[in-house]
Amino acid sequence: MNLPNADDSAAVESSLTLQEKQPDEDNTQTAQDEPSSTNDERHWDHTSKKVVVHNVLKFIRSNEIHKLTSSWTKDTDIVIVKTKKPPKENWIKVTLKEDEMVDKFIKLINEGGEGGKAMCNARGGVMFAKRANEMDDRDTNDRKRKERDDDNGDARDIKRSHVVKILSADEVRDAITPLWRKEYKDQLDVKAKEMVNKCSKNIVKEIKRKFRTLEHEAKRGHREAIKTYTWVEAKRAISVEQPVPSPQIYEYRNKCEFTCGYRHVEVKSEESVDKDTKDEGDGETKGTTEDLKPEEVNADPESSNNETPNTIKKIPAAGFLAQGWQGGVYSPHCLQNVPDWACAIADILNEYLPTSPMAPYDSKVHRGFFRSFTIRCSLRTRECMVIVLHAPAKGGVGAKEDGSDDYSEVFEAEKERLVGMLTKAVLAVPNRDFPEGHVRAARDDGSEEIRVTSVFFQEYEGLSQPGPDHPVQHVYGKTCLEERLGQCTFQISPGAFFQTNTEGAEKLYGIIVDRIKEVTQDPKQTLLFDVCCGTGTIGLTCLKEGIVGRLVGVDIAEPAILDAKVNAEKNGFLHDDNNSADDKDSFLTRFIASPAEKVLAEEMKSIPRTTPVVAVVDPARDGLHGAVVQTLRKNEKIERLVYVSCNPTGTLVRDAAMLCAPPTKKYPGRPFKPVLAQPVDMFPLTSHCEMVMTFDRMSEEEYGKYQVYLHIILLIPLLAIGTVAGALDSTSLRGRELADTKEICIYLGPAFGSQTFEIPSDKFRFFTSSARTYPATDGACDPVDVVLLTSRELEEKSFCRLFKHNLDEWWTVRVMSAATDWMLDNGFTTGACKNKNTFGTMYLKNVKATNTDDMETLYYDLVDLLSNFSYAELGKQELAETALSAHMIRTVMEDLAKTGTTGGNEHTCCPDAHRNAPYTVLAMLIFDDCFPPNVS
Numbered sequence: 001m002n003l004p005n006a007d008d009s010a011a012v013e014s015s016l017t018l019q020e021k022q023p024d025e026d027n028t029q030t031a032q033d034e035p036s037s038t039n040d041e042r043h044w045d046h047t048s049k050k051v052v053v054h055n056v057l058k059f060i061r062s063n064e065i066h067k068l069t070s071s072w073t074k075d076t077d078i079v080i081v082k083t084k085k086p087p088k089e090n091w092i093k094v095t096l097k098e099d100e101m102v103d104k105f106i107k108l109i110n111e112g113g114e115g116g117k118a119m120c121n122a123r124g125g126v127m128f129a130k131r132a133n134e135m136d137d138r139d140t141n142d143r144k145r146k147e148r149d150d151d152n153g154d155a156r157d158i159k160r161s162h163v164v165k166i167l168s169a170d171e172v173r174d175a176i177t178p179l180w181r182k183e184y185k186d187q188l189d190v191k192a193k194e195m196v197n198k199c200s201k202n203i204v205k206e207i208k209r210k211f212r213t214l215e216h217e218a219k220r221g222h223r224e225a226i227k228t229y230t231w232v233e234a235k236r237a238i239s240v241e242q243p244v245p246s247p248q249i250y251e252y253r254n255k256c257e258f259t260c261g262y263r264h265v266e267v268k269s270e271e272s273v274d275k276d277t278k279d280e281g282d283g284e285t286k287g288t289t290e291d292l293k294p295e296e297v298n299a300d301p302e303s304s305n306n307e308t309p310n311t312i313k314k315i316p317a318a319g320f321l322a323q324g325w326q327g328g329v330y331s332p333h334c335l336q337n338v339p340d341w342a343c344a345i346a347d348i349l350n351e352y353l354p355t356s357p358m359a360p361y362d363s364k365v366h367r368g369f370f371r372s373f374t375i376r377c378s379l380r381t382r383e384c385m386v387i388v389l390h391a392p393a394k395g396g397v398g399a400k401e402d403g404s405d406d407y408s409e410v411f412e413a414e415k416e417r418l419v420g421m422l423t424k425a426v427l428a429v430p431n432r433d434f435p436e437g438h439v440r441a442a443r444d445d446g447s448e449e450i451r452v453t454s455v456f457f458q459e460y461e462g463l464s465q466p467g468p469d470h471p472v473q474h475v476y477g478k479t480c481l482e483e484r485l486g487q488c489t490f491q492i493s494p495g496a497f498f499q500t501n502t503e504g505a506e507k508l509y510g511i512i513v514d515r516i517k518e519v520t521q522d523p524k525q526t527l528l529f530d531v532c533c534g535t536g537t538i539g540l541t542c543l544k545e546g547i548v549g550r551l552v553g554v555d556i557a558e559p560a561i562l563d564a565k566v567n568a569e570k571n572g573f574l575h576d577d578n579n580s581a582d583d584k585d586s587f588l589t590r591f592i593a594s595p596a597e598k599v600l601a602e603e604m605k606s607i608p609r610t611t612p613v614v615a616v617v618d619p620a621r622d623g624l625h626g627a628v629v630q631t632l633r634k635n636e637k638i639e640r641l642v643y644v645s646c647n648p649t650g651t652l653v654r655d656a657a658m659l660c661a662p663p664t665k666k667y668p669g670r671p672f673k674p675v676l677a678q679p680v681d682m683f684p685l686t687s688h689c690e691m692v693m694t695f696d697r698m699s700e701e702e703y704g705k706y707q708v709y710l711h712i713i714l715l716i717p718l719l720a721i722g723t724v725a726g727a728l729d730s731t732s733l734r735g736r737e738l739a740d741t742k743e744i745c746i747y748l749g750p751a752f753g754s755q756t757f758e759i760p761s762d763k764f765r766f767f768t769s770s771a772r773t774y775p776a777t778d779g780a781c782d783p784v785d786v787v788l789l790t791s792r793e794l795e796e797k798s799f800c801r802l803f804k805h806n807l808d809e810w811w812t813v814r815v816m817s818a819a820t821d822w823m824l825d826n827g828f829t830t831g832a833c834k835n836k837n838t839f840g841t842m843y844l845k846n847v848k849a850t851n852t853d854d855m856e857t858l859y860y861d862l863v864d865l866l867s868n869f870s871y872a873e874l875g876k877q878e879l880a881e882t883a884l885s886a887h888m889i890r891t892v893m894e895d896l897a898k899t900g901t902t903g904g905n906e907h908t909c910c911p912d913a914h915r916n917a918p919y920t921v922l923a924m925l926i927f928d929d930c931f932p933p934n935v936s
């Protein structure tokens with residue numbers, strides 16, 4: 001279990017600053033302007049505003065966290081600016097807006113509950129809060145601990161943060177392009193190994209782990225365990241090809257994002273300060289407010305030969321953060337992956353910024369104006385776009401009240417001045433600072449002349465980065481770029497994603513085309529789903545190549561979809577604008593602006609059975625949403641899936657395992673299996689690598705070999721209920737009850753004929769079918785909604801076993817406790833039946849589900865949660881916690897029994913209470929079967 005580490009979030013935040021920006025930089029919140037990047041600063045930041053609240057419920061949905069933390073500070077002036085809760089941990093780290101709020105907040109949590117006691121979580125557990133830096137983070141690093149214990153820790157940290165080292169060009173390259181020292185073929189070897197060790201092997205490991213869980217469960221249920229799929233056991237289960245090299249190794253980036261901050265210049269003596277600052281723009285430091293003005297600080301003594309440290313001058317500038325905000329921004333001229341035009345623009349910005357009255361934005365205090373500059377260029381059309389991200393002219397959210405950060409009066413004139421400087425001429429050839437021996441590629445004949453063709457300003461008051469849909473203000477020239485890739489032309493708007501290595505993108509798309517072509521026997525009829533389609537590049541390339549006949553593209557970013565629609569027409573493929581097409585089947589292309597998880601299932605449903613379908617997914621770094629994986633798996637029409645990943649060692653591993661593991665209730669459908677893994681080097685000199693992984697659906701024949709018995713969800717139509725239920729339960733009690741209720745029953749258990757989970761009507765209500773949960777046969781009890789039965793119970797027809805789970809079986813309690821958390825998080829009220837030391841039902845009310853889909857989702861979420869427990873891996877800590885949970889649950893049950901509100905039945909403690917219990921829904925969670933079904 002991870003305890004909150006005072007440095008962990010910052011560690012995540014800072015990791016991006018030390019490497020090249022991530023491939024999906026349009027969509028991730030990049031850390032280029034994150035201040036908490038160096039270790040020192042991170043520590044300082046934590047000591048000031050971060051607090052960890054302990055003993056919150058472990059299972060809180062991410063969208064509920066904000067609601068929960070807001071409820072704590074309701075009616076107070078405490079402002080929480082950020083929360084972080086790792087999954088399955090019982091703590092939340094909050095970042096408060098002001099230092100002064102910290103003590104108040106801690107007091108609020110520790111004493112602000114009923115009767116001046118600590119606040120409690122939804123299960124009555126006492127919460128407590130502590131400053132993040134006071135946590136025992138298990139960090140055994142002596143230095144850190146000593147600093148924490150030191151009363152003067154803050155002061156020292158602040159002082160330390162002023163000791164900066166200016167990096168050499170080599171060190172900047174090491175930080176941003178860590179593979180630059182290697183020959184290109186060696187870079188490819190590094191990536192090839194990484195793709196085998198951290199991608200393909202991990203996928204196989206993950207799938208084997210899922211099989212082991214099944215085996216473990218089967219053993220407990222005295223069942224035959226499913227055999228691991230043969231391909232998983234093979235020596236090189238996933239064949240990884242050698243990475244496809246990038247056609248351009250140097251200067252390949254068509255997009256850069258420069259953070260606006262301060263450039264650090266070391267000055268040696270009083271005299272040289274004057275001289276140096278003259279060189280750096282006459283030493284003018286207009287772009288400042290009083291507090292934001294360039295400081296003179298001590299340079300790292302180690303970086304100097306002098307005994308006394310030199311002085312560092314800070315000059316407003318734009319560039320890359322190579323060692324976090326505190327280390328200043330570095331000019332891109334030394335980086336081999338950055339092209340000349342980008343450096344030329346950096347030069348213009350660096351000429352402008354020191355002379356502007358508008359200061360760089362300081363994201364630590366949220367003051368200042370200029371935040372970052374995104375620059376893009378099209379390789380083929382030589383168009384160039386600049387997007388200036390800035391705080392409101394009246395000042396950022398942390399602006400001083402005295403108006404010293406208010407730039408409203410100068411804003412328009414300054415905007416005009418900057419645009420004038422950017423656009424007045426063809427971009428000059430910059431002086432580069434390449435390493436010795438760097439060989440530049442030959443330039444082409446005069447086409448290197450590039451000028452800025454469009455400028456946008458984008459105002460953003462938020463604390464991190466704007467999303468792709470955030471509005472932009474067009475201030476100069478064209479409204480978008482145009483680029484040519486292969487046989488297609490694409491329009492790219494400021495908010496739309498485009499691959500950052502143009503020639504690399506052509507290679508990448510070529511590989512995708514090859515993978516699709518292999519399976520499209522009837523291209524004209526084949527429909528391609530391009531999930532996370534951006535400006536439609538992949539789908540339209542496939543159409544142009546004639547390997548598919550129709551295209552549905554989905555992307556969350558509206559600007560990208562607007563571009564995709566234009567691009568469809570530009571390339572000769574009519575776009576169906578939904579309402580305009582009379583015949584829904586006649587469209588060539590359809591582009592939908594929506595999160596894929598919201599629309600994909602519906603879109604798939606509308607495809608005629610006979611239409612051959614292929615899918616390409618190209619998600620951002622956080623991978624596919626679970627619902628998208630579910631839809632892809634469930635729709636067995638998709639025989640081939642091409643997964644393009646910019647995070648092959650992370651989210652691809654997770655998603656591939658979900659696509660290829662044996663089916664579960666949440667992820668039904670014949671599994672996929674990876675047939676080829678083709679890395680593509682889109683980011684030479686950095687450690688990033690793109691991966692094209694091709695998955696084929698396991699054939700019915702192959703899959704059939706692994707099925708010992710089916711283990712599925714069965715929908716029993718009303719007429720069949722009596723018979724089937726009778727067959728299952730010798731008393732036929734359930735059958736009678738079911739018939740009485742005139743409802744539909746859904747059994748979750750072994751199959752009796754159908755493998756399909758279909759709930760064809762929206763009218764169905766769930767109710768229990770368990771003889772044991774129905775307390776009496778007189779019909780007096782309320783109909784209940786759903787019972788989730790295990791296959792084992794059904795197999796053995798021994799429902800009494802349901803109540804044989806002993807509290808001393810620690811894992812049982814742990815599961816139940818997790819389930820309880822989950823239910824509370826989902827708005828259920830729970831109670832539990834007690835009979836001696838048995839424990840088996842949970843009563844739920846206030847079910848949020850209003851229809852079958854909701855109920856199904858809730859159920860699957862729960863099953864998924866439970867199925868992800870790895871009991872074998874639980875350690876002593878968990879055992880201790882389990883004992884605690886057991887104690888707590890017992891207490892709750894006893895309380896409920898006393899007040900007569902607990903449910904019950906003839907086999908448990910209070911059968912009568914059940915009839916009067918105010919529960920409208922009764923669910924039995926039988927943990928035996930909270931695991932993926934056994935399909936061996």
Ligand SMILES: C[S@@+](CC[C@H](N)C(=O)[O-])C[C@H]1O[C@@H](n2cnc3c(N)ncnc32)[C@H](O)[C@@H]1O
Nearest residue numbers: 497532533534537555556557595596618619620
């Ligand atoms: C790596 S880009 C790929 C874009 C495109 N395939 C290309 O090659 O240019 C990832 C895309 O995923 C989109 N995206 C992110 N989250 C999404 C979601 N939940 N649903 C649909 N698209 C999403 C982003 O807007 C972005 O365009």
